[in-house]
Amino acid sequence: MIQCPNCKHQELPGALFCSECGTQLVTADTLTSPLANQPIEPLDFDEQESNPTVLPAQGPVVPVKNVVISLHIVNTDRTMHLTGRSEYSLGRIARGQPILPDFDLSEFDAYNQGVSRLHAAIKVQALRILIMDLGSANGTRVNGQKLVPNVEYPLKSGDLIALGKLKIEFQTSTD
């Protein structure tokens, strides 16, 4: 038997989706995004602090918990720092909503900027940071490039994310 990571329901081997909660249990065979074929950039570290000569060839392996994500809301003086988790969802909180985003953008006029309640997710992995549009109504762009929903794209420090019309500058650093 296999277990659904979401609701712990037991499924027969060969099941593709959990029959209890609909969670996908397998991965697809092709990379569906055109960007996914590009070389993936390792995390952008502050090179003055780390000594490049001792680093392994593909970049430093940094424990996930040490990565700090900074999101600067463009045209405001606000920067939000996220740390300690491997995945953050971005959106806005509305009344009667069953699933809340980790990072609420309501105070930045998110509704009028076209931000969906669950708009996009940022995932932190050992060597890279990814962003995925969660099927939002108005789409997500990175540096002007529109993302295909539910497909992961690499993010690097300095990228400009647009959730609908709301622009956010992305930075990473380590503790």
Place this chain on the structure above:
Amino acid sequence: MEHYSVLKLPFDATPAEIRAAYFDAVRKYHPDAQNGEGDGGRFIEVQQAYEVLVDGKRRAAYDRSLPESAQETSATQVGVRYSRTTIHRSGEPQLIYALLDLSCTRKIDPNELPPAHVCVILDRSSSMRGERLDMVRANLNRLIRKLRSSDVLSIVTFSDRAEVLVPPVALSDPARIESVVMGISAGGATEIFQGLDLGFEVFKRYAGRSNFLKHLILITDGHTYGDEERCYEVAERAAVEGISIHALGIGYEWNDTFLDRLSSLSGGNSVYISAAEDLVQFIEQKIQSLSVNYARKSELVLELPEHVTLNYAFRIQPNVSPLEVNFPIQLGPLEYGRNTSVILEFKIDQLQSVEPEQIIASGRVYFEIPSKTIPIERQFIEIKRPVRNTWNKEKTPTAILTAMSRLSLYRLQEKARKEAGAGDIESSSLHLKYLASRFMAQGNQDLARTALMEADHLQKHQRFSDEGEKDIKYGTRSLFLLPDPELKKL
């Protein structure tokens, strides 16, 4: 009459198939047959056909006497894709999915397209009065104007009794039919069997041109009581005649489970008409599909080894519908240029055999193609996989994953409906909430909201609302009509 057609055989029928078809026909047409139709004239034709075809020499001579077009090569094709490359040897049950694609490989020749006979069976019970009947009238006129001049239309209306409003006529004088349609008035109760049975008779009586495509469109807005079983019998007979039934429910006070079963028995589907646009869309799509219709019916017969079961069958294209898991499974008409795609879920109880390969199912797909001299085509299919001792993690083909991502939601709402029906309100509302989260994650806010409101309704009233159950079911079905997200990159 042409011998192959009498026995409903393909030109390349094997001797075993000829014998099997003969025995079937005898059981049906023998004058002394118990439950058959006892048709003496037909029985003699069956005898003659069998005597010729079963004898190799006489068959060869007969084949030479047929026009050359009878020997044209098959233009149908059946492809199988799997969710996994291998299955594994185990005492434990496992699942595997197969995606069948039926396609027509020939290019369209407009002259080759057969005309269609469309019979509309219209509920004119008192609840149809006013807006609903106006909407139907307007769309019937749309249908009348858009059908080809070679097509034939008939209209049956029913309440607690049925009458033929428009007998089968060619559409040479649309204005006259339109004026008859404008004269339909509402009144009485809803007895679907009355309408369905008369509609089926209309097809039978209009047997003059057997190579017609046959479509029966049932339009209703209400429940029928006590005659469901008789309706299913009509649907089964319709399937044999190659008539597909599309059942349209207007508003939400009709029985979707009943109309689903009724239509899927004949290869059609049920459609939810919540607003006038839905009906317009159905009619437009129907006219479009008639113009590219190649096989008027296709059916699937499978033989499964003892330890394999077919859990579920669902057509994801063109007419989205769950399928009755009883052989033959009616797969519906086949169009030029668009595949009929069906997803099958098999459960293999245990696999101890030492063979390197396991047959999960083997069988045939039959097509009935009115434009051909010998209308039946048959393709053999074998659903089989190599067997391994270990379970390897593997990636799933995108086409299957996309289809299943939608089907899993459809089955989740089915589960919730079933649980609510059995009185398990807690599980049902939990599944509705899971469904809502999935809709939300896919950006389907409206459906997510509907599912949550329904969970709420369920807690308060211990049952689904008529409206909510249909909004969720047909809303989930409509997800299959969305373009696949991965196609956007092309």
